[in-house]
Amino acid sequence: MSAAPKESASATAWPFDGRPPEGGAYAPVPVEQLREMPGLQLFHGIMAGTLPGAPIAQIMNMWIQEAEPGRVVFGARPEKQHYNPIGSVHGGYAGTLLDSCMSCAVQSMLPKGSGYTTLEYKISLLRAITDQIGAVYAEGKVIQVGSRIGTAEGRIVDAKGKVYATGTTTCLIFPI
Numbered sequence: 321m322s323a324a325p326k327e328s329a330s331a332t333a334w335p336f337d338g339r340p341p342e343g344g345a346y347a348p349v350p351v352e353q354l355r356e357m358p359g360l361q362l363f364h365g366i367m368a369g370t371l372p373g374a375p376i377a378q379i380m381n382m383w384i385q386e387a388e389p390g391r392v393v394f395g396a397r398p399e400k401q402h403y404n405p406i407g408s409v410h411g412g413y414a415g416t417l418l419d420s421c422m423s424c425a426v427q428s429m430l431p432k433g434s435g436y437t438t439l440e441y442k443i444s445l446l447r448a449i450t451d452q453i454g455a456v457y458a459e460g461k462v463i464q465v466g467s468r469i470g471t472a473e474g475r476i477v478d479a480k481g482k483v484y485a486t487g488t489t490t491c492l493i494f495p496i
């Protein structure tokens with residue numbers, strides 16, 4: 321399998337205010353249910369509210385904005401609760417956003433019956449993320465998805481398109 325994701329959408333195409341939908345349900349989807357759906361169906365179900373959101377979405381203030389074959393975008397709102405003790409958002413916030421968008425880009429290419437997990441990711445933190453910059457957007461794009469290994473790249477930008485962090489990932493694919 322391989323992907324040819326479209327070029328990045330403009331930042332204005334992502335009008336996310338930075339909070340997951342109020343009153344939504346948050347829980348992992350049981351594996352019995354997951355194995356019956358292609359990867360993309362999970363994201364479309366979460367976006368439509370027919371499947372629960374990931375519990376970490378609440379803690380991170382993040383939500384899926386777009387999901388198509390080979391490309392997934394999360395919006396997020398960094399706040400004080402995400403700070404380290406030295407005055408900026410903890411580096412793990414960018415790590416979590418990038419791990420999410422990059423691995424979900426891989427998952428968006430998987431047929432039903434395929435599971436996967438992140439094996440390794442590398443990120444570069446290029447600018448400090450603070451609670452003053454508003455919503456940020458994490459876009460993951462597939463590089464290649466094979467029978468056992470999927471790779472993707474990602475970036476975090478603000479609403480003006482300024483880049484805060486980039487990353488690459490390697491995911492392991494297996495039957496479930």
Ligand SMILES: CC(C)(COP(=O)(O)OP(=O)(O)OC[C@H]1O[C@@H](n2cnc3c(N)ncnc32)[C@H](O)[C@@H]1OP(=O)(O)O)[C@@H](O)C(=O)NCCC(=O)NCCSC(=O)Cc1ccccc1
Binds near residue numbers: 404
């Ligand atoms: C500053 C640097 C590291 C290097 O920048 P360079 O590559 O040399 O590039 P350049 O000079 O072009 O500047 C680029 C931009 O940076 C800005 N800027 C520059 N110097 C300063 C400065 N002195 N102070 C403030 N800002 C400065 C500059 O205005 C520009 O922004 P602009 O274009 O105006 O909007 C940058 O890459 C960065 O901030 N990365 C993010 C790192 C990060 O947030 N890590 C995670 C948190 S750590 C963590 O959580 C771990 C932990 C856990 C628990 C407990 C404790 C710790």
